[in-house]
Amino acid sequence: GAGVSQSPRYKVAKRGQDVALRCDPISGHVSLFWYQQALGQGPEFLTYFQNEAQLDKSGLPSDRFFAERPEGSVSTLKIQRTQQEDSAVYLCASSLRNSGRKETQYFGPGTRLLVL
Amino acid sequence: AQKITQTQPGMFVQEKEAVTLDCTYDTSDPSYGLFWYKQPSSGEMIFLIYQGSYDQQNATEGRYSLNFQKARKSANLVISASQLGDSAMYFCAMRELNYGQNFVFGPGTRLSVLP
Numbered sequence: 001g002a003g004v005s006q007s008p009r010y011k012v013a014k015r016g017q018d019v020a021l022r023c024d025p026i027s028g029h030v031s032l033f034w035y036q037q038a039l040g041q042g043p044e045f046l047t048y049f050q051n052e053a054q055l056d057k058s059g060l061p062s063d064r065f066f067a068e069r070p071e072g073s074v075s076t077l078k079i080q081r082t083q084q085e086d087s088a089v090y091l092c093a094s095s096l097r098n099s100g101r102k103e104t105q106y107f108g109p110g111t112r113l114l115v116l
Numbered sequence: 117a118q119k120i121t122q123t124q125p126g127m128f129v130q131e132k133e134a135v136t137l138d139c140t141y142d143t144s145d146p147s148y149g150l151f152w153y154k155q156p157s158s159g160e161m162i163f164l165i166y167q168g169s170y171d172q173q174n175a176t177e178g179r180y181s182l183n184f185q186k187a188r189k190s191a192n193l194v195i196s197a198s199q200l201g202d203s204a205m206y207f208c209a210m211r212e213l214n215y216g217q218n219f220v221f222g223p224g225t226r227l228s229v230l231p
Contacts, residue, residue: 103213
């Protein structure tokens with residue numbers, strides 16, 4: 001497809017359950033970002049990949065959060081032992097390069113996670 | 117300290133009028149990029165406009181223009197000839213090229229266009 005895709009679009013999990021969120025970036029985009037967006041707030045950075053290398057994971061809120069991009073394209077964000085405070089929209093974005101106009105990030109539609 | 121400040125939680129504008137959404141930022145990095153995104157109720161983040169810190173001219177993209185005042189560290193978005201479809205949340209974001217690679221977003225402004 002032409003844009004960033006994410007699946008599933010909606011996920012309901014019971015507290016303590018593990019979840020996996022998938023992101024397919026725009027073909028050829030080197031950089032991939034994950035964000036968490038709470039209701040009524042701006043997105044907050046979680047982690048960043050350049051190709052398959054995870055260069056920054058400073059935004060991951062706990063060691064229950066794990067992200068990977070093993071072949072430098074598709075990425076998965078995994079949340080273990082989900083808690084109610086993990087309920088949010090998880091946004092994935094990709095960009096062609098890391099500088100200048102090419103750094104513009106293009107976002108997917110997000111995965112809305114609700115933890116009961 | 118907040119790196120991106122958007123002081124207007126909500127704004128109203130009459131259809132066909134122009135509106136300015138405020139954004140101020142804080143950085144000591146001389147190399148940075150500023151971005152505006154639109155988020156309709158459907159949830160997707162739509163890129164609107166980009167301004168680089170070394171760009172000499174204000175960015176324009178169709179009905180969107182960015183009033184970039186570097187000394188004041190402000191990057192206000194101007195939407196001309198507002199349309200009903202412009203009703204959405206608008207986020208200002210910054211990327212510091214030397215102090216990390218990620219975006220920092222402001223809290224957003226909810227724009228409502230009135231018929």
